[in-house]
Amino acid sequence: MSKKANTFQTPIGTRDLLPDESARWEAVTNTFSSIAARSGFALVDTPMFEDVGVFSRIGEGTDVVGKEMYEFLDRSDRPMALRPEGTAAICRAFVQHRPVVPWKVYYRGPYFRYEAPQAGRFRQFHQFGIESIGSDDPDIDVEVIALGWDVLKSVGLEQVKLLVNSMGDSNTRKRYQQSLSEFLEQHLLELDQDDRSKVESHPLRVLDSKRPATQSVVAGAPLIDEFLDKDAEEHFERVREGLNALSIPFTVEPKLVRGLDYYTHTTFEFQSQALESAQNTVCGGGRYNGLIEELGGPPTPGIGFGMGIERLLLACDSENSFPNPSARTQVWVVDVTDGSSARDLAHLLRINGIFADRSFDGRSMRSQIRSADRSGAQIALIIGEQEIDESTISIRMLRDDQAEQLVVPRDQVVSQVRQLLGLDS
């Protein structure tokens, strides 16, 4: 890459979405939107930046807020942040607009985290997500998880593992955290050195440490399910029952601790088994029964998930699923006279609903037909001196070697083309 002093490139951890990939992105986005809509979820778009306070509620001590957030003062010195995740903003919108519950919404767009990029991790990344706010019914948990499952299946993923857990309410969490800390402190010296400092700050994080020494200690640690009260246990039981009823395979993973502080009760994660990289969580979410209140709203339960588009597509790549859709150009107009016919016919075809394109700069017929071929078009319309004199168009079928080249009166091109493409029948 020749980079002169006056050239620029995308900032670290960001990338351009170019035509060779963009059709696929549009396709996943559409797949997600229609699946969400099918379950009664409607689109919500929130700003890409908000008052920092909106996001700091997701956990002051978390890395997402503490060290990865793009924070800045606007020109009037208001503290702002580029959104690092979706849930907090949706909850802020809920508090601001007070819609009727259950409020079932979905979102998609770019999110920002100041991190070192890595496989499946970017500074600007893209997520789909849904949130269902206002109901405590465990069947909503099931509906949300099922929707995530449906999306993964719809893009053709097979090697996906669903992990679920329950964290109970905030009291459960507190009591568990307490007991876990005590346990870990007793075994402090057996832990991997790099994990010891977390015992004080984030005992829950120690649970999913990858270091072998820590893992063997953690194997004997108390589990959260022993701390769930009767209501939490019943809620979780109903969720598991629902997943079984819908034939969605899952594994209960009591050590599944998600990184954001707001989670209560059901938490879950879909991991791609086909992904070799360290970041194999393609979708993660859970219940957040205290977050709305944190943001100044009435006590309101909610649940949702976020799904990383980059990771989803990475997983599709490794399973060879969800290929890039093929080009959409149907007709190529080849004009070897002065280009007026290409100009006029391309326009005529387009306003008649046909995907049409053409060459510019007066290229040779050979070159124009080559472009037609590469575009993936079915049909080339050819205009030369002869066609001009006779007011006709030559029609060449590019994908059928048997087909004869046709000559039709110019004023019948549109209907002829539509017929050949099978648009009218």
Added chain:
RNA sequence: GUGAUCGUAGCUCAGUUGGUUAGAGCGCCUGUCUGUGGCACAGGAGGUCGCGGGUUCAAAUCCCGUCGGUCACCCCA
């Protein structure tokens, strides 16, 4: 933030122990084809070898720095 690794044409890469005008394949353009794509052949365009400094008679090749890519830790989508 820490560590490892890489950085030569649009893309994938070759460039021997530092030595004349830096190469290949693919892609792109033109021609063989006097109005017709996919194949073949021929030709062409395109690089201050990421950037800056140093060592040397001489650096893509050695040294230092810097920027960027990739991967891992951490954390998470």
